[in-house]
Amino acid sequence: MLEIAGLSRTFGGLRAVDEVSFGVREGEIVGLIGPNGAGKTTLFNLVTGFQVPTAGRVRFRGADITRWSPDRVTAAGIARTFQNIRLFREMPAVENVVVGRHIRTAATLADAVFATPRYRAEERDTRARARDLLGLVGLADRAAVPARSLAYGDQRRLEIARALATEPRLLLLDEPAAGMNTTETQALMTLIRRLRDEHGLTVLLIEHDMKLVMGVCDRIVVLNFGRKIAEGAPDEVRRDPGVIEAYLGTQTERLRDVRTASPGAAVLSVDNLSAGYAAGDVLHDVSLEVGAGQIVTLIGANGAGKTTLLRTISGLVRPRSGTIRLRGVTVDGARPDRIVGLGVAHVPEGRQVLARMTVLDNLRAGAFARRGGAVEQDLAALLARFPELGDRRTQIAGTLSGGEQQMLAIARGLMARPRLLMLDEPSLGLAPRIVERIFGIIREVNGEGTPILLVEQNAQLALETADQGYVLETGRIVRHDRADRLLGDEAVRRAYLG
């Protein structure tokens, strides 16, 4: 039914999707998985016309739909949901679904103004179908509730109902289970199967929740760095070494000293923390501790809540309950600049260098919160320590390579002479050699006495580097142990691959 051939999309130097080819047969449920940043949503955008491919073709039921606009793609019979939920928030639930009927109805403005029979019949039919679809996804009793007031899981289901209203043959679901608890996920799995069995739909879905993927999909396609690295039945894929490596990382050759630095006074204490965004909590009752001189790593699948935890500690997200203490000082609910003033440096996901400013300016910005002199000395020292940055000190940060940007972000964090350094996915999108260098730097910095909280998707590398490890799964800590003991732990593999 759907055929993707050699599809590519390049942004500047980055190959977001790299010559991907696969097909989806009628009546199949196919899962599209891969680590963060693998290009899955971009692939959806390419298929549905939200982005134009730089190479390759997309065929749907025989027709070449490669450069079609989104509305045309929908008319042809492909419907989608969005990773970030794009409902019409002010409209009641039923109205959202009614809008979905637009493409299959034809009443014109003139029909409406003069209340012609066609108009009236269509309105009746549209409303009836909308109600039916709401019933199908279990939202019949919330038809009049504005979309923005619905619970997170309900919103996801509403998006599905709305997509179904367009009478698609192929349904593209982008992380439909994100933020759902186990019960809701089960219900979703049942719904997806029903859609295929009773309504004849073909489904292609992106998901990080492995229970769902392994449980509902006939076939799985795995992407990493924009390329397809595996394809096959769930069990095959789960055992494929390439897939395991993509998610968990490789075993490095070196045998390292087992790190058992004794904790010392806690630099960071997080107790029973629950936090999240308007749509709902992402973290549930999380407790975590970083002791003086330690490297503590927080690992888990994408969407587990790792970044949210760091952002809550930094003050960008307000906690709903629980406490956060920095060397004894309570900081939950404090503003970011106060927390920075207490010595926390947060190197965010995706580097986030100040792209249009120079390397020097970026580094100086890192020292902003510091009182007292010696900034220039530190600056000189860091530039000497990171020769790549020293060579490019007046270059615009946005033009640096990924690895150089990561170095810059870390150096910028160090400029604050932090009491605690938090790193969010430093290995993301970087080639293995560069990753090794970055992790070497991380070990060095820790060797000088700075405690580090390291969030990583690359579990192998993170556990080899850290003293202690915490495993986060859908917002809860499911394992906590010495890092070396977690290395061979089955629970870790399950947390990622189900």
Add this chain to the structure above:
Amino acid sequence: MAVFLQQLVNGISLGSVYALFALGFTLVFGVLEIINLAHPAVLAVGALLAYTLLAGAKTGLALAVAGACAGGGLLGVVLDAVAFRPLRLRGASRLSSLITSIGIALILVNLAQIVWGTEPLSYPPGTVPMRFFTAGGVTVSLLQGVVLATVVALMIGLRLLLIRTRLGLAIRAVAENPQTASLLGMPFDRVVAFTFFLSSALAGIAGVLVGMLFQGSVSPFMGNTYGLKGLAAIILGGMGDITGAVLGGLVMGIGEVMIVQYLNSSYRDAVAFGLLFLVLVLRPTGLLGQQRSREA
């Protein structure tokens, strides 16, 4: 040729004032991504404050300019606290901020009318030095020279502030990526307040300069044309770009003078806005601007 050069001088002089005004506009846009349409009203208030100082308190020109600068700056901070910050806290759209700024402009103009009346007022004779220098058929007045020198000094000062000081670094960082700036410990609201101060202080000074350039005549309504032309200047040069604002201002000034000289003067405004419309439609980021992306 002499005529061309003369008009070029006139154009640069006018354009430099547009540039100064556009700078204030673009500062606020760079940091908040909102267009503050109350900016022209602040220009008028600055010019009128200077009038009161010159004619009422009989102070010298320097003090009048300082007064307009300080008064304008303060006004900007108040506006941010009273009107823009509540909208930010509520997570309101930028369009709401635009509409609010229009409302504030109306309020300010009306208040200015009440205080200073609706008739144009003139700066006291002698405020505006009337000396001229002629060379090669081109006449430059002392006033034009003073205006240009002031504008250049202010621009250099602003550039130094932005590039060399800690505060300037904070402004640039917040404009670039507010979330990351927060992570680096930069206090967002205070940075914004200071930006408003700076932007409005520049408007105040621009007001006095404009008042002087046009035979010392000021009124509460003088900001209106500057509003639209300042907007055109920053769109031409690229919103949020400092150099672009200056360039845009100069282009507007020179262009306007040249059109009056060589084409039908009454179509002057139409050509300016027609150009603005085309730029928006064809190249919304302006001649120098870049696509801004603020991914979290």
Add this chain to the structure above:
Amino acid sequence: MNAVTDLYAAYSTLVLFAGVAALLALSIYVTLMAGQLSLGNAALATIGGYTAAILTKTYHAALWPALLAGAALATVVAAVIGIPCLRLRGIYLAIATLAFGEVVRVAALNLTITGGALGLVGIAPLASFPHVYGALAAAAFFFYRLERSRTGRAFAAIREDEAAAQAMGIRVMTYKVLAFSIAGFLAGLAGGLAVHFTYLINPTQASFGEAVTILTYAIFDGTGSFAGPILGGMALTVLPEALRFLKEYRLLLDGAILVLVTTYLPNGVLDPLLRWRRRA
């Protein structure tokens, strides 16, 4: 009954102005329904006004054909302007329409056919209560049906989230141009009507100030339905007259309304525009 007719005679122009203001408010409202802010409606009204005036004055046309011709021309201009503006969002669109308005004002100021700075005078007093309020009633009915139609829902979807609307199969560009065209028609009609009971028209009517005034009408009430702009237009035309002593503070009143409504009463019309933050 005599008191009422006396009152009416004294205030007839005001009442007619209120009706026209309501029409103008509706013209901006329709573009807001589709998530766009157009500040060029005063200019479109002026185009409609000048056209109708020229037709009745110079060519002795009857009222309704002249009005419809003016409205038609304004519609075409609006559509033509709307097309290149399609890709512009929010502020940029507002400024582009503003620029357009200025171009119209200057053109009116300079063309001989429009009488230059003095405009046209001595236009026949052909419009009266039934014309203005008849048009308004028809417009109100139209909006009532629009809000319950597939087209109206498409506008609302575009306003909330253009990308999602496209994913629903809605041809966003087509609907945006449609909104602009309807706005043009209403504004042009309003302009034509006004000209025929004020007996004159001049270029200041296409100015930025006028455009802003129309904006205040549309957001004043914020009930989220078409009744809001109608009420707003009427109230804001009548109130200043009723509160004569506030004449000096007219601008302040307008400004305060804009600020207060935007900051503290963001319901209805403005609220969906707040979805900006989440848009791509």
